[in-house]
Amino acid sequence: MFLRSNERLLIGRDAADAARLACERISSAFDGTGDERFVALAGGSTPKLLYSLLSAPPWVASSPWQRIHWFWGDERQVAPDHPESNYRMAWEALLSPTQVSSDHIHRMPADAADIGRAGLEYERLIQERVPPGPSGIPAFDLVLLGVGPDGHTASLFPDTPALDESQRLVVANFVPRLAAWRLTMTFPLLMAAREILFLVTGAAKAEIMARILASPPGPGADGKPCPAARFREANTSVSWVLDADAARLVAPTARL
Ligand code: 6PG
Numbered sequence: 001m002f003l004r005s006n007e008r009l010l011i012g013r014d015a016a017d018a019a020r021l022a023c024e025r026i027s028s029a030f031d032g033t034g035d036e037r038f039v040a041l042a043g044g045s046t047p048k049l050l051y052s053l054l055s056a057p058p059w060v061a062s063s064p065w066q067r068i069h070w071f072w073g074d075e076r077q078v079a080p081d082h083p084e085s086n087y088r089m090a091w092e093a094l095l096s097p098t099q100v101s102s103d104h105i106h107r108m109p110a111d112a113a114d115i116g117r118a119g120l121e122y123e124r125l126i127q128e129r130v131p132p133g134p135s136g137i138p139a140f141d142l143v144l145l146g147v148g149p150d151g152h153t154a155s156l157f158p159d160t161p162a163l164d165e166s167q168r169l170v171v172a173n174f175v176p177r178l179a180a181w182r183l184t185m186t187f188p189l190l191m192a193a194r195e196i197l198f199l200v201t202g203a204a205k206a207e208i209m210a211r212i213l214a215s216p217p218g219p220g221a222d223g224k225p226c227p228a229a230r231f232r233e234a235n236t237s238v239s240w241v242l243d244a245d246a247a248r249l250v251a252p253t254a255r256l
Contacts, residue, residue, distance in 0.1 A: 002215070004232070009213065009240045011247045015201040018243040019050040022199050023059045025239050029142045029195045030063050037064065038130045040073045040185060041094075042144040042154075043086030046199055050144075051093035065098045069129060073145060074155035074184040075110035082111075108170075110183040115172040119183050123170040126189070137169070137192035145190070147200045151208050151226025154190065155182030158224040162186055191234050198228070201243040209242060210249035 003009055010025070012018030030037055041047070053059055072086055080087045087107045095105055106125060112118035126138050133139025145153045155173050156162055162173035162184055169189040173182050190196065200209055208226065211218040217229035231238055242250070 003213075003240075006234070006236060007232070007238045007240065009242070009247075009250070012201075012241070012243045014245075015046075015049055015243045016053075018199065018201050018241050018246075019053050022050050022197060022239075022241045023053050025195075025197055025241065026054065026142060026144075027059060027062050029197075030068070035067070037068045037141045038071065038138075039068055040071045040140050040143040040190075040193070041086070041090050042146045042199065043072065043074055043076070043089065044146045044148075045089075046146045046201055047144060048089055048093050050199055051090055055094045055097040060098060063098075065100055066104070068100070069104050069106060070095060070100065071106045071126065071130075071140070072108040073143060073190065074182055075108035077110045077115060077181045077183075079111050080107060108183050110172075110181070115181050115183060119168075119170045119172045122183065123168060126169060133192050133194070135192055137188055140189075140193040142195045142197065143185075143190055143193040145196065145198050145228070145231075147198060147205060147208060147212065147228045149204055149208050150177075150222070151212065151220040151224075151228050153198070153228040153231070155184035156187065156227040158220060158222065158227060163227055187230060191231070191236065193236060195237045195239070196231060196234060197239045197241060198231070199241045200246045203245040203248065205242075205246040206248045206250075209240075209246050210251070213240065213250050215251075 010021045012021050109118045130138035157175045165186040212229045220226045
């Protein structure tokens, strides 16, 4: 089985080339005039290069910066100035260099005293600000995601309660393997996006990407389902943007 008609696999020579391919894809998602755009940013380390490219020539000139509202797909339970903060990484690499106005930056407050309540409040903010799609769920114009070696995406980790959430849009999720709480968007919200783009680079991701892009998708090395593989069933545009190292074990049939 090849990739579904709503999927595309883009392979860059290296991490920089993959980030450039992602910029091209993102730029087309921002096409069109007038209306505001709503984007959910990925965390972790991979997107830093992408964000730095987006905030520099030539891409900085092609994005409607003042019309985009920026949200986060997930956040660690740390302060916004913490080295591990997904907010801090995006602020430094993308939002500060492009001077995005503060009323367009919607930080996910996972450091709040009551993380469960913070998730509910962030969900309400999204419901108020992000226009609904055909399903009635707020539909981001673009959701950026990464993949962990265990197949997690956002903070939807294998064997965690958030995987089974079918109603809420943003929840607190305890991750035993990290012994840490996270805030994360859930599958219903992420799947409602008009465009989903995974950026995955590095040899450490080769095994999990081969499993996710197999036909049908396979389980992770621990035999558990890969949360990111659930997006193989998404009914929206899904781009898998990899570098050659991360794509090394992906079957040739998946590349057609
Ligand atoms: C996070 C991310 C997470 C990330 C993957 C990949 O907060 O950690 O949202 O889902 O995308 O863990 O992380 P790297 O890009 O650092 O490999």
